[in-house]
Amino acid sequence: MFVITLRFADKTKAPQFMDGHSAWIKRGFDDGVFLLAGNLQPSAGGAILAHNVSPEEIEVRVQDDPFVAQGVVSAEILAIAPGRTDGRLAFLKAEP
Incomplete structure (x- = not known):
């Protein structure tokens, strides 16, 4: 299981990449990897609870987030x- 924090690095760029980031989150749920996604309070970024993948797979998935790729957040x-x-x-508990 993984907890992923996405803390804003350059919040001014967020609107430009929001559609891609939202699609990335949806894909994580559709793939059965993401269990929860929400905002870090107060307005500091986001957090995701993920499972059912290897450390290598989650790293690749996180790097595919447009917010990460474009420097909007640090993961x-x-x-x-x-x-x-x-x-x-x-x-x-049954996960590897």
Whole structure:
């Protein structure tokens, strides 16, 4: 499982690349990789909870985000090995 933070580096460029970024997020959900996406408060960027991919695959996916590619945000990928979960999230413990 991965937590990805996308912190604004140049927020002024965000409107220019928003459509591509939104399509990138949609693709992550459509592919079954993204579980959650939301804003970092207050207006600091975004965060994504992802699973079901290798570290190499998540790195490539993150680099494909137009916000990352165009320097709108800087990305940090944190790998988490779930040890305890609420029962509703037990599927996360089965990941490699």
